[in-house]
Amino acid sequence: MSRTRRDPFLDVIRVGAVLLVVVQHWLMPVLASNGHTVETGNALTTPGWWLLTWLSQVMPVVFFAGGAANLHSYRASTDTKAWLASRLRRLILPVLPLAAVWVALPSMLLRIGVPPQPVDIAGGISAQLLWFLVVYLIVVALTPLMARAHDRFGLGVLVPLAAMAVLVDVVRFAGLPEAGFVNAVVIWVAVHQLGLCYADGRFELGKRVHAAMAAAGFGAVALMVACGPYAQSMIGMPGAPMSNMSPPAAVLLPLAIGQLGLLLLARPALSRLAGPAVNAVAARCTTIYLWHMPALVVVAGTMVVGMGYRTPDPGSFAWFAVAPMWLTCTGLVLAGLVRVFGRFETGGGRAVPPRAAVAVSYLAATVGLLGLTVRGFAPDGPGLFEGPVPWAVLVLAGVALCTHDRERATLGATRSADLTLPTAQPAVLAPAAAHPAHR
Numbered sequence: 001m002s003r004t005r006r007d008p009f010l011d012v013i014r015v016g017a018v019l020l021v022v023v024q025h026w027l028m029p030v031l032a033s034n035g036h037t038v039e040t041g042n043a044l045t046t047p048g049w050w051l052l053t054w055l056s057q058v059m060p061v062v063f064f065a066g067g068a069a070n071l072h073s074y075r076a077s078t079d080t081k082a083w084l085a086s087r088l089r090r091l092i093l094p095v096l097p098l099a100a101v102w103v104a105l106p107s108m109l110l111r112i113g114v115p116p117q118p119v120d121i122a123g124g125i126s127a128q129l130l131w132f133l134v135v136y137l138i139v140v141a142l143t144p145l146m147a148r149a150h151d152r153f154g155l156g157v158l159v160p161l162a163a164m165a166v167l168v169d170v171v172r173f174a175g176l177p178e179a180g181f182v183n184a185v186v187i188w189v190a191v192h193q194l195g196l197c198y199a200d201g202r203f204e205l206g207k208r209v210h211a212a213m214a215a216a217g218f219g220a221v222a223l224m225v226a227c228g229p230y231a232q233s234m235i236g237m238p239g240a241p242m243s244n245m246s247p248p249a250a251v252l253l254p255l256a257i258g259q260l261g262l263l264l265l266a267r268p269a270l271s272r273l274a275g276p277a278v279n280a281v282a283a284r285c286t287t288i289y290l291w292h293m294p295a296l297v298v299v300a301g302t303m304v305v306g307m308g309y310r311t312p313d314p315g316s317f318a319w320f321a322v323a324p325m326w327l328t329c330t331g332l333v334l335a336g337l338v339r340v341f342g343r344f345e346t347g348g349g350r351a352v353p354p355r356a357a358v359a360v361s362y363l364a365a366t367v368g369l370l371g372l373t374v375r376g377f378a379p380d381g382p383g384l385f386e387g388p389v390p391w392a393v394l395v396l397a398g399v400a401l402c403t404h405d406r407e408r409a410t411l412g413a414t415r416s417a418d419l420t421l422p423t424a425q426p427a428v429l430a431p432a433a434a435h436p437a438h439r
Contacts, residue, residue: 008274010065012271013061014062018285020056025296026292028042029042038118038300046314049314054255055259057252060191066139069195070196071195071199074147081358088398089402092365093345097344105377114301122301123377125293126377129293135188138185139189146189168183169183183247191253194256203260211261221255225251234251283342283346291337295330360398361401362398364394364401365394372395376388
């Protein structure tokens with residue numbers, strides 16, 4: 001049986017993972033500008049820093065926590081359509097203001113004289129992180145199926161998923177690199193499945209087993225990196241011959257096991273961190289994730305392009321001295337953006353669209369987000385789908401389809417018709433079922 005009470009451990013690790021993503025993305029860029037173009041680098045290319053990514057690559061933690069939370073909320077729901085619709089609204093509504101701002105902003109910046117190259121970079125990095133929502137929507141859509149498989153096979157579901165991930169890598173490294181993108185679904189579904197197992201208490205195995213998980217997971221990562229084709233860094237590096245993240249590689253599976261082992265060892269201490277501050281951040285996690293790169297764009301555009309600031313050499317005394325100030329500036333900008341746009345994360349209503357509408361809404365939102373991820377927010381090109389507008393419209397259509405409740409609309413129309421007939425008897429209507437917007 002799954003846990004019935006809210007698990008503070010899941011809230012803490014989800015919030016911690018998102019905040020670590022934010023801080024890492026703010027500290028990674030090595031920037032310089034001549035006023036017309038921006039030179040970019042990555043601080044994690046500093047010799048030896050790749051080892052940090054074995055802990056700082058926290059996407060496995062995000063999908064694990066999402067799996068546990070999704071199983072809780074799915075089992076608490078009484079209608080699969082309602083659950084899927086609420087999940088999509090919760091994830092995609094915060095994207096709408098981001099798309100609205102960035103569809104118009106690049107053209108405005110170009111008109112006031114901002115050079116094209118920095119504008120292209122800003123639009124690209126503000127859209128590229130949407131890949132997570134593309135994959136997560138697919139994982140959520142598969143949750144009812146994977147929950148049934150979990151109920152029947154438990155941890156056994158992970159075996160074919162892991163085998164498939166390895167097979168995809170074999171094909172990828174045999175000369176068909178495009179095949180690797182299949183693992184964008186396989187690997188993250190597998191990590192999400194670990195969360196389902198945790199939610200059912202499958203990892204209540206004691207500290208010795210958790211320590212063994214950590215040792216085995218990181219040991220397998222080390223072996224795969226040393227003897228296989230996998231990169232040392234768990235985050236894609238510029239100019240590297242291969243990336244473990246784009247597309248995801250099978251080495252991320254033992255990395256997830258190793259990280260999970262460490263987290264379970266620290267679970268008592270981590271759970272004690274739960275409280276109002278964690279809850280406040282948890283309620284705005286999607287907004288924080290979506291807007292943290294635009295916050296960086298604001299600070300970098302002002303400091304680097306506008307004032308000629310150059311990032312000190314990573315690892316130098318100057319770099320460590322400047323880092324707190326850089327984080328403070330971007331943090332203040334992000335706080336303002338979250339205050340303005342955070343309200344979109346809790347809206348969306350409780351509509352229960354027809355099954356077909358839910359399916360089409362997931363398809364439209366996923367394709368739209370994928371288009372924005374690939375194309376970015378650069379101004380429209382000569383082709384219809386070379387700019388952000390058509391893809392943003394698809395995302396909007398997905399949300400619209402998932403916020404229309406045909407049954408309630410019909411009931412509303414019936415009530416309106418009854419009010420126009422003075423001799424009609426009051427209609428006896430069953431109250432509409434309340435479907436909570438599960439987190």
